[in-house]
Amino acid sequence: MPEWFISVECSEYQEASYTFTARMVLHKVNEEDCLREKVMKKKYYCKNNKRKKQQPFPENDTFKFTDYDCIGFDLDNTICRYKVGEIMRLEYNLIAEYMVNRYGYEPELLLPLDDDMDFLQKGLILDIKRGNFMKCAENGRILRATHGTRPMTRDEIHDTYGKDRIWEPVVEFMRTLYDHPVPGEVPVLRSFKDYLDLPAAVACARAIDAQDSSPEGPLEEYDIWPDVHVAMCNMYRREHFRNDQGGFFPEIKNNPEKYIYEASDKLKKWLKAINEHTFTFLITGSSIDYASHNARYVLGPDWREYFDMVICTAKKPGFFSGERPFRFLVGADDGDAVPSHKLRIDGNYSGGNWRDLLNLVKQEACVDNPHCLYVGDHLAQDVIAPSLMGIDTVAIVEELAAEGMIGDSMEHDAGCDLMSTYWGSFFTTDGDTRVLGLERINTLYGSVPLRHARLAVPSLEAVARYPIKHQYDAFSQDSSGFFPGDPVVLHF
Template sequence: LIYDSFAQYLVTEKGYDKELLNITPESLDFCCKGLVFDFEDGNFLKLAEDGTVLRASHGTKSMTSEEILETYGRREWKHFSAVSGMLSCSAKYYLYDNYFDLPGALLCARVVDSLDQHDGQKKYDFWKDMVAAIQHNYKMSAFKENCGTYFPGVKNDPDKYLQRCPESVKKWLKQLKNAGKILLLITSSHSDYCRLLCEHILGHDFEDFFDIVITNALKPGFFSHTPNQRPFRTLENDEEQEALLSLDKPGWYSQGNAIHLYELLKKMTGKLDPKVVYFGDSMHSDIFPARHYSNWETVFILEELLGDKVVVPAETESEPLEKKGKYEGHSPEAPYSVSKQWGSFFTDSLPGLGNAEETLLSTWSCKCISTYSTIAIPSLEAIADLPLDYRFTRFSSNNSATAGYYPSPPRVLLPAEESVSVK
C-alpha cells in the first residue's frame, strides 16, 4: 500500500513510467533496513561500522565486488560522518531505517532503473518528487480529506493492513499501570490516524491503557528541540489549538518536546529524577534521540531477531523456568526473512577480489544497536510474559556488543564474539 501510494503519485502527477505501478512479490526482497540511498549516483549502500561499503546496488541491480571497489574503494563513504552523526537525510542521501519507509526504497531503486532505461542519466534529481509524494499522502490533513492512496486504503480495510495486539501485551500494559507505572504513547502520526490504529489494534478503550498520549510528535525533533521551538498543543476535534507554556496534567496532546514532558513526569511521580524506558523501532527517530538528548533507557524493537535461529543460552540458576519469556526454548515462526540481495542486517563480508579471504564485519546498523539501545527485543510479545521485576542484561553491562539482545543474540554475531573472548 505504501509503495502504491507513492507510485500512483509519481505516475499520475509527475509523469513517471506506468511500469512503476506493477510490482512483483519477489521484488520486495530488495527491502532491507539500514540501507542508505545516495541520490546523486542512484546507488543504495550497505555500510560497515567503519563506514566502508559492504554491498551496493545501482537502482535495483546489485553491484559486483569489482564495481564496489572501483567506485568506493576500501575507504569510508563520503557522507558517513553525517550519517553516523544520525542525520538520517540530507540533500545528498536518505537512510532507510524502518519498515514504514522501506517501500520507498524499492520505488526509488525502480525509478533509477526506469530513468537509466529511458534517459541514460548519470546524475539523478527525482528525490524532490518522492518528497512531494510523501507530503501528498501523509500531510496532516490527508486523513480527514481522504487525500492520496494510503489513508483511504487503511480506512477502507483496516484488517488487511493492521494486526491486532496480542492479549499478552494488553495484559502486560495493564500490569504496568496497576504497578503504578506511568504509560506514554508518543507517535509522529496525527491524532485522527492514531485513533483509527489504536482502536483497531488495542480496542475502543485504548485510551485507558495510557496516562499520556502525544500525537504529531514529529520525532526526532520531539527530543532535540527546545520547548520554544516545539511547544505542546491541545487538540479539539483533531485540530491543534494554541501552544501551551507547560504541561500541567496527563491527557492527549499534539507536538511538544521531551523537556516539558519530563517536567510533567517529575510532578506525576513526585521524583526528581524519574526513570523513563522508551520503546521504539526506528534507530533514527526513536532510539538514538531518546538516548542522546533525553538520556532515557531505550528498548529497540528489532524484528530482524526473528529471522535468526534462536540460540537458547544454557539454563542459569538465576533464571528459573517460570521466568522464561515467550521465545525462550523454542524458535518462533519467522515472520521475517533475510533479504537475499542484501544479506544479514547484522554482519557482512568485505567485498574481496578473486580468491581473497573474506573478512566478516559488523554493519553500521548493528553497531548503532549496541551503542544506543539499552536492550533489543524482537517484539513486545517476547517480553510480555516475563515478571515485571525481570532483570535484563544491558548492552553496557560488560561493554559487550551482544549482551543486550533478548532472548539471545543473533547467531551471526556469536562466533566472532566468542573467539574474541577466548584470546
C-alpha cells in the same frame, strides 16, 4: 453501560459524643475521572515514599521495566504492529501509481513489489545524485552497493568511492542517522529506516533502472528522489485521514485486519500492569485521529486507559532535543500552545518537547532525577535520539524474529519479506566468520542497539510473556541485550 460509585459525605460530626451523620451520594464515573484517579494514586505513592533522590541502578548489565519512573512508547511498529509485507505492498503501489500518473514515469514501476522484494532491507542509504544504494558498516565502510537495482562490482565501488570504500557524507551521518545533519543544506543522501518508507527505495531504484535503459541512457546526476519523496509524503498527509484521500489512510480504515495485528491478551495485561506501576506515555508522530483509530483496533475501545498522557504529531527526533511547544487538541487539529505550568500528566496533546515533559514527571513523581525509558522501533528517532538525551531505550528490532534467535522459536509472519539474499543479514554482512557473538555485528544499523539501547526485542509480545518485574540481561561489555536470544547468524 455507565459505571457508578457510591461515596459517603460527612455532614455533621461531634467529637465529644462521637455523633456522625452521613449521606450516600451516587456518582457517575466518566473516562476522564478514571484516568485522573489513577494518576492521583501514583502521585500519592510517590510522595509517601519520599524518593526525592533517585538511586542509581544497582547493576549496569541487568534491566527491569519496573526500575523506571516513566516509560514512553512509540505507536507505529511498537504498540501497533503492522503486517509488514502487506503494508509495504500497499505503500509501494500508491507511490508507483502517483509517479506514473502525476509525473509520467515508465509503467514498469507498476510491476508488483514482490518482483523486487529481495532489494528491501532496513538501513539502506541512497546516494541521491549518483542513484546508488549502499549498505554500510558501523565504521561507514560500504559493504555492498547497487546502482538502481543492479548490483555494483567491487571495482565499481572502488572507482566511485575510493579504495577505502568510504563516502564522507555517511561518516557525518553515522552519529545520529539524521538525513539532514546541517539545517538548510541540500541533502545528498536519504536513508530508509523503517517499513513505512522502505518501499520508496524500490520505486526510486526502478525509476533509475528505467532511465538507464532509455535512449538517453545513464545520467551524470539523477533528480528522481524528489519525485519519489513527494509521492511518499502524499500518502501520509495529515488531512488525508479525515478526508479519506491519498489511498493509504482509507485502506487502513476500511481493512485494518489486513494490515494490523491486534494485541494479545498477554500484551494488554502487561501494558496495564506497567501503567499501574509507573507513568506511561504514548509518544507518536502520527496525528491523533490516525493514532486513535489504530490504538483502538490494537488495544480495544478502552485503549486510552493504557497510558497516562498521549502525545501525537511529536515530530521525533526533534521532540527529544528541541523546544517545540505542546499544543491543545481541538478535535484532530492543533490548538493553542500549552503553558508549561498547565501541562497535565493525564492530558492529550500535540507536538511538545522532552524537557517540558521531564519537568512534569519530576513534579508528579517527586523525584529530582527520574529514571526514564523510551520504547520504539525507529533506530534514529526512537533509539539514538532519546539515548543522546540520557534516556534509556528498548529497541524493537523485527529482524530478530525474521532471521531467527538462539534458543527461541518465535518467527516473523513476514520473515521472507524481511530477509534479503543480496544485502545479507541485517546484523552482519561480509564480516569475519571466525568471530562469534556480538563482536560479529558489523553493520551500521545492526550495531545501533549495542551502542544506544538497553534491550532489543522483536516485539513487545516477547516481553509480555513475563511479569513486569522480570530481570533481563542488558547490553554491556559482559552481556547481550538481545531478547529472547541473540540472532542465530552471530553464532554460526
